Every structure is written in structure tokens, then in C-alpha cells.
Amino acid sequence: MKKLLYVVPFLLIGGYFLLKPSKPFVSKLNQARLMLSELRGGDFTHAGDKEAVDMVITKIKQEFPEILKGNCLDVGCGFGGTADYFVKNGFKHVWAIDIDPAVINYAKSKYKQVQFSSVDAASVSLKFDRDFFSFIYLFNVLYAIEDKVTVLRQLARVSKPGTILMIFDYSVEETTEPLLDLAGKPMCPIQTKKIKQQLYESGWEVLEVRDLSETFVVWYEQLLQKLENKKKEITGHFLEKDIAKFSATYIHILHQLHNKTLGGVLIYAKRI
Numbered sequence: 001m002k003k004l005l006y007v008v009p010f011l012l013i014g015g016y017f018l019l020k021p022s023k024p025f026v027s028k029l030n031q032a033r034l035m036l037s038e039l040r041g042g043d044f045t046h047a048g049d050k051e052a053v054d055m056v057i058t059k060i061k062q063e064f065p066e067i068l069k070g071n072c073l074d075v076g077c078g079f080g081g082t083a084d085y086f087v088k089n090g091f092k093h094v095w096a097i098d099i100d101p102a103v104i105n106y107a108k109s110k111y112k113q114v115q116f117s118s119v120d121a122a123s124v125s126l127k128f129d130r131d132f133f134s135f136i137y138l139f140n141v142l143y144a145i146e147d148k149v150t151v152l153r154q155l156a157r158v159s160k161p162g163t164i165l166m167i168f169d170y171s172v173e174e175t176t177e178p179l180l181d182l183a184g185k186p187m188c189p190i191q192t193k194k195i196k197q198q199l200y201e202s203g204w205e206v207l208e209v210r211d212l213s214e215t216f217v218v219w220y221e222q223l224l225q226k227l228e229n230k231k232k233e234i235t236g237h238f239l240e241k242d243i244a245k246f247s248a249t250y251i252h253i254l255h256q257l258h259n260k261t262l263g264g265v266l267i268y269a270k271r272i
């Protein structure tokens, strides 16, 4: 009987956790980004959708095929569609991080072959060992990070010598008036005149810089066309105000791309 009394508190605590009403699921996902991913027809929120990822995969397979067997890191993975696409294209070990826990929860529940975690790129070396990765890529992420050198240094710490880094992003020649992104935060595009030096300072040697500005124009025209074509469907899933914000953001970005105050760039670098 005495022994039974010891067990009672544990039964009560266990029972409380079993019967406690679970909190209703409240989506903290950025609605404009969710809309973008729906329009792009995959969990991508970068320019050029699969076409952009295919550009990178083709190059890696042709020039650095050994990377497919190594450890790869998707930085700022968002909803996880890009990382999953790499796995489906033969990349064996893909890790993915994002600063936003809501997108990581979403990605974890959907893509089981990628190892997702909620980590700030500026402190990635706390999560991974030195020399861990052979390939690191960022699709439309650095524009959201003001202190690029800190992040690039952190990425170098978890990379082995010879690791390939791929940066795909918005670019500017000179700093102009700041643009706001879909999350309402100021954008800090890659400064084409500074990036080589920033990479070198952080432990990376530039292999290739490819100007994608004209391609970005085509991609954003197509995106706005898709929005027009799918407006009815989208209106059923999202609030008017989110659709309006989305449309205004991309019309503005396209305008900047047309008048060449904004561009797009694809950079490959190698860990020194």
C-alpha cells in the first residue's frame, strides 16, 4: 500500500499532460511568403523557382560531382522545397537552417529526407563542427542580412578547404533608397562592387560571378502574370490586404529591375 502511494503523484502528473487540452495551431507563417510559394508551385520563395535551382544543380554535377556525396547546407531554407529538390536530384546529405522557427516546423513536417533546424546563419558554427560541409548554398537570403561578412565567416568555419559556396540573390551596383521585402524588412542586396572583397575577407575565393539581371526581369514578369492568372484561386486562400501587399512589393521590385537600380546575381566561391 505504501509503495502504491509513491506512484500516485507520477500518475497525476502523467494524467495532467495526457488530458491537458492542446493549444489550437496558430500559423505564424508569413502569409505573403506562403502566397509566393503557392504561386511558384513548390515550397520555393526565391526568384526563378526550379529553373534557378536547375542552373545550380547542372553546374555542380558537371564541375564538382564529388559534392553529391558530401554534406550540403541550405542556408535560409524557408519552406524547404529547395532542399528537398536537391535531395531528389541526387544530393545525399542535406542539412537546412532558417532563423524562422515557423518555416522550420512546416518544412520538418513535410520533407523527411532533409535535416532541418532553426538556427541563425550568424551563429551556425555553434550548431555544426568545423570542416563539416562540402557545399553551402543561399537562394535569396543574403539580401535579408545586413552584416554579410559575419555570416560568410561563420559559413567558412563549418566548411572544409575547397568547399563550394553558391550565392543567388538580388544585386545593386551602388546603394540606393532601401526596398522593403515581403516581410516588410529593408532589403540589403549584394553590392557587386564590394562582394569579392567581402568574400575574400571571410575566407572565400570567388570562382565565378554571373549577372542574372535580365533573367530576373523575365522571372518577375512571369510571377506577376501568374498572380493575375490565379487571382481567383488566391483570393479564396488569402486576405485581400496580403494580396495587395504582395502585388505592390513585386510591382516595385520589377520596376527597379526594369530601370536597373536592382539586378540579380549568381556567385560561386571556394573555401580558401
Ligand SMILES: C[S@@+](CC[C@H](N)C(=O)[O-])C[C@H]1O[C@@H](n2cnc3c(N)ncnc32)[C@H](O)[C@@H]1O
Binding pocket: 043, 044, 045, 046, 075, 076, 077, 078, 079, 080, 081, 082, 097, 098, 099, 100, 103, 119, 120, 121, 122, 138, 139, 140, 141, 144, 145
Ligand atoms: C526569400 S526567403 C528564401 C527561402 C529559400 N531560400 C527558398 O529558396 O525558398 C529568405 C529566408 O531567409 C531566412 N533568413 C533571413 N535571415 C536569416 C538568418 N540570419 N539566418 C537564417 N535564415 C535567415 C528567412 O527567414 C527566410 O525564410
